[in-house]
């Protein structure tokens with residue numbers, strides 16, 4: 001059973017109580033973006049209304065704004081297990097930061113060097129590396145995923161790694177299949193080949209406790225709008241790597257970490273919201289504090305989410321013509337996040353998503369930028385899958401309503 005106080009949690013998210021023409025909203029669009037607790041909106045609003053200023057001045061509002069910016073980096077360092085806030089780079093989105101960092105890393109790449117990308121990643125962790133490889137004359141190697149285990153198998157790396165490999169870009173959890181990779185095992189092989197590991201944790205971060213020290217990767221990216229926060233992207237990297245890396249910045253901007261990678265005025269109000277987001281997650285793990293609270297929060301949330309996943313998958317499997325693209329064996333649910341994608345023999349994903357939307361049930365259809373998964377599975381690229389993605393604030397009743405709706409929509 002859940003260790004989560006579900007009613008108290010839901011009460012903190014004003015959006016969960018909204019209705020449209022009397023119909024409650026069922027948010028199952030979480031992999032594309034989650035709802036935010038009141039305290040996050042309050043922090044953004046406080047910053048805009050009471051401490052709005054640029055950074056670096058002698059006056060109260062500027063000092064407060066600077067403190068808000070620093071505090072967000074400290075909060076993210078706690079969230080990810082970074083050694084310090086100097087290792088946290090924050091920007092508008094994961095994709096934007098990855099393009100920027102790939103450009104910096106590209107300055108160390110020579111013609112003939114090799115870059116590895118996977119068939120399992122969101123394009124935000126593929127296209128930046130393809131562009132950089134093209135700019136630098138590097139060779140791209142593609143790492144497949146196993147369509148029976150739904151994971152990237154560590155031994156598959158042996159076919160693509162060589163002494164020329166410089167960077168491997170891979171994901172922690174898939175935004176389409178929901179499967180979780182054994183990142184630590186993959187990183188071990190990547191490092192043995194002398195390459196750097198750039199990990200996309202965007203879809204893992206809302207569901208699991210992240211410890212960059214245990215993963216031992218070199219870069220890890222996530223996006224706070226996927227974990228109950230504002231629209232920001234965050235990249236952690238080892239201090240030594242960041243300090244050695246060239247940063248594209250204006251001349252007067254500081255060369256200090258992490259600011260050299262955040263040239264220009266930051267989204268200060270969103271940074272205030274980010275600190276409140278981490279505060280919310282820590283509150284779920286009370287009476288523990290800091291990293292212990294985060295660990296407890298995710299232990300409870302993931303156990304609860306696994307129950308919802310079991311209910312959803314069992315329901316989907318009871319509907320004729322449904323094929324789930326991902327892990328369905330309950331014994332392996334620790335290897336997946338609660339994102340469940342499926343196709344149907346007769347109805348197109350877009351039509352199913354539309355029919356659910358008419359019932360105020362919010363889901364996504366399409367390839368969801370996991371273009372390479374759609375290709376690997378020979379899916380119609382424009383239609384992809386129906387994706388139902390849960391968060392810890394969803395309820396068993398919402399899943400039951402969704403299954404009933406699908407049963408009706410998909411009835412022959």
Ligand SMILES: Cc1ncc(COP(=O)(O)O)c(C=O)c1O
Pocket residue numbers: 031032092093094095096122124125171173174175200202203222223232233
């Ligand atoms: C796995 C994964 N990686 C990267 C991204 C891109 O993140 P952002 O929107 O912050 O650029 C997403 C967004 O859906 C995602 O699901």
